Amino acid sequence: MRVLILGGDGYLGWPTAMHLSARGHQVTVVDNYLRRRLAMEEDVEPLYEVPNLYERCRIWYTVSGYKIKSYIGDVIDWNFINEVFETFAPEAVIHYAEQPSAPYSMMNHRAASLTLMNNLQSTLNVAWAVHKNVPDCHIIKLGTMGEYGTPNIDIEEGWIEIEHKGRKDRFLFPRQASSLYHTTKIQDTDLLWFYVRTWGLRVTDLMQGPVYGLSTPETELDDRLATFFNYDELFGTVVNRFITQAVAGYPLTVYGKGGQTRGYLNIRDTLACVELAMLHPARSGELRVFNQITETFTVNELAEKVARIGKERGHNVVIKNVENPRVEQEEHYYNPTYTGLKDLGLKPHYLTEEVLHGMFEKVEKYAGNIQKHKIFRGVKWG
Numbered sequence: 001m002r003v004l005i006l007g008g009d010g011y012l013g014w015p016t017a018m019h020l021s022a023r024g025h026q027v028t029v030v031d032n033y034l035r036r037r038l039a040m041e042e043d044v045e046p047l048y049e050v051p052n053l054y055e056r057c058r059i060w061y062t063v064s065g066y067k068i069k070s071y072i073g074d075v076i077d078w079n080f081i082n083e084v085f086e087t088f089a090p091e092a093v094i095h096y097a098e099q100p101s102a103p104y105s106m107m108n109h110r111a112a113s114l115t116l117m118n119n120l121q122s123t124l125n126v127a128w129a130v131h132k133n134v135p136d137c138h139i140i141k142l143g144t145m146g147e148y149g150t151p152n153i154d155i156e157e158g159w160i161e162i163e164h165k166g167r168k169d170r171f172l173f174p175r176q177a178s179s180l181y182h183t184t185k186i187q188d189t190d191l192l193w194f195y196v197r198t199w200g201l202r203v204t205d206l207m208q209g210p211v212y213g214l215s216t217p218e219t220e221l222d223d224r225l226a227t228f229f230n231y232d233e234l235f236g237t238v239v240n241r242f243i244t245q246a247v248a249g250y251p252l253t254v255y256g257k258g259g260q261t262r263g264y265l266n267i268r269d270t271l272a273c274v275e276l277a278m279l280h281p282a283r284s285g286e287l288r289v290f291n292q293i294t295e296t297f298t299v300n301e302l303a304e305k306v307a308r309i310g311k312e313r314g315h316n317v318v319i320k321n322v323e324n325p326r327v328e329q330e331e332h333y334y335n336p337t338y339t340g341l342k343d344l345g346l347k348p349h350y351l352t353e354e355v356l357h358g359m360f361e362k363v364e365k366y367a368g369n370i371q372k373h374k375i376f377r378g379v380k381w382g
């Protein structure tokens, strides 16, 4: 299949590109290095350096014999992205090209504005580029579980049937996010749903939880094929952060009471989910939604798991409840449905002791690179 990956240089984009390329798909990647630029501006570069995107593609070719074509350019630049779609004519497009950090989006007005403009404009351009050049192309959009928030009712897989005054209809499940970043994802969903209804686009919205991990079958082939690994407050997700903190002897930063529950998944499962969605496309005129998680944990549970394995490996691990810089519920009901991807054949990789040991092993290798001042800066929501 001809597949276009937008945001193909990112934490998930690059491993996805290799994964699909290794399965014989014709992969083209686009990226404007936004994530690299923001990390540099904010002094939060990843744990180790990775080659630039052109070089990554060259190394991938040398190692695997498969070619990935890359374009450096901005999805919000209409002329650029329109031309990419016209030239490559993808059968599927995977849209990761967004500012992905909740704390970054809450830092100041400039960061909020960049997040809003970038995320919405890129989604708008994807819808237009598909409509104009390849109307049958399947759009796979990375959404987020955070769109739903933490409602006091079960979370359905995207849709809910509502009976009101004796009549029934099916609606998008109510959304109420707790960061500006997450709110832009809600707006993305609304934009796409509008164009699905109006133009008959085919769209899959993957409501993904926080991802952890740094190893996929393809990154294991050569150290230079590794993905970014951030452990800072802006771009590091919580499990990746806790493991790095444990290795650095920095107390694990549990925000507030630590009862915040989220659905998590291994980076390997992100790749599998995206591939499954691609191999089983949505119908024309369908917005299909999957909740992309494999298990749920509270922050306290994650801290305890990481502390246990960290201690086993000889690290001095302490758990510390710090004042929560975010505005979020710290104790709440959480019961999401996530059967759709399993029904398509997903075989989850759970957060086992073995997986944690594997992550520790990698991070320990780069322990000398950890800069403790990058770990906590306390970007406040209020």
Ligand code: USQ
Pocket: 100, 101, 102, 103, 143, 144, 145, 146, 147, 182, 208, 209, 210, 211, 235, 236, 237, 238, 239, 241, 253, 254, 255, 256, 258, 260, 261, 262, 263, 299, 326, 328
């Ligand atoms: N947390 C801590 N201590 C920390 C860091 C985080 O207690 O040092 C807590 C947060 O308060 C939150 C939970 O851990 O309750 C998850 O935080 P996170 O930073 O791992 O994830 P989040 O900010 O929600 O965002 C991440 C990705 C984002 C993706 C989202 C999925 O950065 O791109 O969309 O996970 S979800 O959370 O399901 O919306």
